[in-house]
Amino acid sequence: MKKIRAAVIGATGYTGRDTIEILLSHRFAEVTYLTASSDDSVPASSMHPRLTGRCGLDIEPLNFDKLADTADAALCCLPHKVSMGFVPQMLEKGLKVVDFSADYRIKDVEVYQEHYAPHTDKDNIARAVYGLPELYRSELKGADLAANPGCFPTGSILGIAPLLNSQVIDPSDICVSAVSGATGAGKKPSPGLHFPNHNENIRPYKIGSHRHMPEIEQICAAVAGDEVNVLFQPHIGSFDRGIISSIYTRPVKDLSQAELEDLFKDFYECEPFVQVLDSPPEVKNVANTNYCHIYPAAVKGRIAVFTAIDNLVKGASGQAVQNMNIMFGIDEKEGLL
Incomplete structure (x- = not known):
C-alpha cells in the first residue's frame, strides 16, 4: 500500500519528538516534513539528538504549499490558542489533521473561551471528532480532523x-x-x-x-x-x-x-x-x-x-498516531508499542 506521508507541525517539543520516533517505526507511514515556529531551518538531530542517524530531515518554518505537496496527514503539536490559527489552512489543503491542542476538543465555545482564549475557528469545532478511540472509533473512521485528547x-x-x-x-x-x-x-x-x-x-x-x-x-x-x-x-x-x-x-x-x-x-x-x-x-x-x-x-x-x-504516548503522540491510523483505515496498532 502507498505510505501515508506524515508532517509533524511543531516538531521541536517533547510531543513532536515522540511523534517523529513513533512514525520512524511505522510500516505504512513516513515522516516527510517537519516544521516549527523558528525563522531558520535546523537539522532534527540537532534539536533532538536521539534522532541522530535515524532522521535526516530539517525542522523548517511552515510553508503551506510545501506541506500540501509533501504530506497527506498533519500531526499538529502546537500549543493551545496557536493551533486554531493553522488548522483551517491545513484542512483547506486537503490534509487529514490530528490536533494535539485543546482548540477543537471542547464543543461549547463559551466554555473553551472561559478557560483558554477567544476562538478564531469556530466553524471547525463541530467538524472535529474527539480522538479517544475507545469511545469514538467509528466517528474517527474517515474523519479529517481529530481533536487529540488531553493527557x-x-x-x-x-x-x-x-x-x-x-x-x-x-x-x-x-x-x-x-x-x-x-x-x-x-x-x-x-x-x-x-x-x-x-x-x-x-x-x-x-x-x-x-x-x-x-x-x-x-x-x-x-x-x-x-x-x-x-x-x-x-x-x-x-x-x-x-x-x-x-x-x-x-x-x-x-x-x-x-x-x-x-x-x-x-x-x-x-x-x-x-x-x-x-x-x-x-x-x-x-x-x-x-x-x-x-x-x-x-x-x-x-x-x-x-x-x-x-x-507523552497514550496521552499525546501515541494516541495521535492511533487516531491517524484509524482515519486512514489501517490497523490502529501500527507503529505503536
Missing part, C-alpha cells in the same frame, strides 16, 4: 467511562486526583521545573480550576447521557513521564470486587491498548508505550479506579 483527560475518562456507561455510580459525585511527570508541563523552562525546586518534590496546582476539568466533564456527560460533575485535581511529580490517576466514585448499586472487574473487562474486551489489571498500576509499567493500565476496586462503600498512562 489528564485520557487517563481519567478511561477510568470513569465503564462506570457511567453501566449506570452504577452517581454522576454528580466523581473525584479525580492525578499526578503527572514533568514533561506534562512542556519544554519551556519555568521556576517550578528548575531542578532544585522540582527534584524530590510533588505539588498540587490549579486547585479546582484546571482547564482539563470541563473536557473530562464533557466526554463523561456524553457517555452518561446526563450532566456529570467531576472534581479534578492535578499534581506534578518529580519523574519524567507518566500519569497516575486515582478516581473515587459513589456507587448507586452494590458491586462485588469480582463483578466490578468483570464490568471493566467486558467494556474493554476488544481494546488493544487498555489492560484491566488485578493489582494497582504503576507509571513505569506503561512508560514509552501506548497502553492504559486500569485497576478498579470496591472499597468502603465506594468504587475507586486507578489508571496509568504515559502522558
